Amino acid sequence: MAIGVMLADPGVDTVAITTTFGNVDVQQAAQNTLELLALAGRPDVPVAAGATHPIGREFDGGAPQVHGGNGIGGISLPAASRPLEPTAAAETIVRLAREHQGRLHIVATGPLSNLAAALELDPELPGLVEHVTVMGGAAAAPGNVSPVAEANIWNDPIAAAAVFAAAWPMTMVGLDVTMRHLFTEPDREALLAAPGAVPRAIGEMLDVYFAFYEPILGFRGSALHDPLAMAIATGAVTMALAPTVRVEIDATEGPGRGQTIVDLRGKYSGYPEQSGAHCRVALQMADPFAPVLRETLLRLP
């Protein structure tokens, strides 16, 4: 859905997609991306594979219970024959940041391992990139893989700590907003009835995801994590409340492991400026996102 939001926006020049381990292994993620781009008629978008595992850990096998064994709800997409980029994700990010100096907007919707590797590769990166939007974390909302940790941060807290510490302007789109904007069965049915192959495929993918969310939400539906982050990044939607505040990652092995520790202590007086803060944290959207997303996805081929 996030890729769909990006491709549907005529104002966005999609210069590359990089993949990482996460819900599935990095190769499966790359294959899914190539196939989806082929279905969308965009074989021109380069795809580079990146991290296979978190810093200092093994890959835990992903989240087949959430997204199906192949990460796209178990559905099959037509095979894509073209190859991945010859360079890995981190190298690709660094090269593109230099090619598009000051204009590259990075949207991270998985563990932050590729971005941390790119920072390691080129310490000047934060000054070259226009903005980094991260889907991940939870400020005041509960976590989803522990009481306080969201999956993308939990999956590589050491990488996340490096990315949130880097001095680039960031936006954190966490569970505070993504759990408040939901697709439900009528949205899925509209996608399934669409003329385009991409929205139909997305509608099919959502079946497994809706089933996962049923006990959490009390009905068949799903949060709109990644597409909301992408829509905020492209400017398709507006945040009503997004203070720029300090964010620290709990990279300990304690009970707070993987938490985004967001300093919201200014909430009682309108979030006064915090020295050293460079991350906007999305706390509230201006408008419902689901109708916007539905219309956007229905426009895809």
Place this chain on the structure above:
Amino acid sequence: MAIGVMLADPGVDTVAITTTFGNVDVQQAAQNTLELLALAGRPDVPVAAGATHPIGREFDGGAPQVHGGNGIGGISLPAASRPLEPTAAAETIVRLAREHQGRLHIVATGPLSNLAAALELDPELPGLVEHVTVMGGAAAAPGNVSPVAEANIWNDPIAAAAVFAAAWPMTMVGLDVTMRHLFTEPDREALLAAPGAVPRAIGEMLDVYFAFYEPILGFRGSALHDPLAMAIATGAVTMALAPTVRVEIDATEGPGRGQTIVDLRGKYSGYPEQSGAHCRVALQMADPFAPVLRETLLRLP
């Protein structure tokens, strides 16, 4: 104010007050308590001093910037001549739990050091006590001494971990509710104009506290941390939302140190039962507390 709420309730038999380090050192806290009880005409209530410092740490000097150097806003109360209990706080708690088996309700409004010491002294304590109400922690609200930690837990996280892990029924009254119920200048003026010496003294104490809160709240006023916990414990007020959920204390030295990690993941489906959970967490009160507290304190002698 919490002591005032307890003494004002004819249904409460106040069997003892124990003190600990916290906003001031333990001896100053004991002296303040003796003097306040004398002013309230209650020299019959035993006072026992307890922990002088957190487990494994030195006392950090307290919070003179919040409560004045003596912990009661720098005001002087008439001296109290009677002595403290000959036994320390932990011994006193254990003795009273056995004397009033199944009926003792412990209300903790400081660091949990005395309660942890009592648990150490008598491992059967959780089965002897009716209920433990703790003012402390923050579930979804920001912390007050770090982005995620509230002062009472922060002041002795190791003790707090022991108390929250013990198998007694508990209620956590944290910043989620205490920062939502405030005294403002008209409340303080009403106390200053009261016939009773106790409410007048409380009104005077609040001057320093209101000044501390002015930059946080944007106006002169104060949160009602301890009195709200006490009023919940006595049944004077009702919680509208208080799910029984797992609570774990971050006793690491990481950025989450002192956090009450409250498992609110059930929030989207009405907080289904969590196995092993024995702590109600106050998230919302049924009614505004400030008017209730004001009327209660005005009744004191």
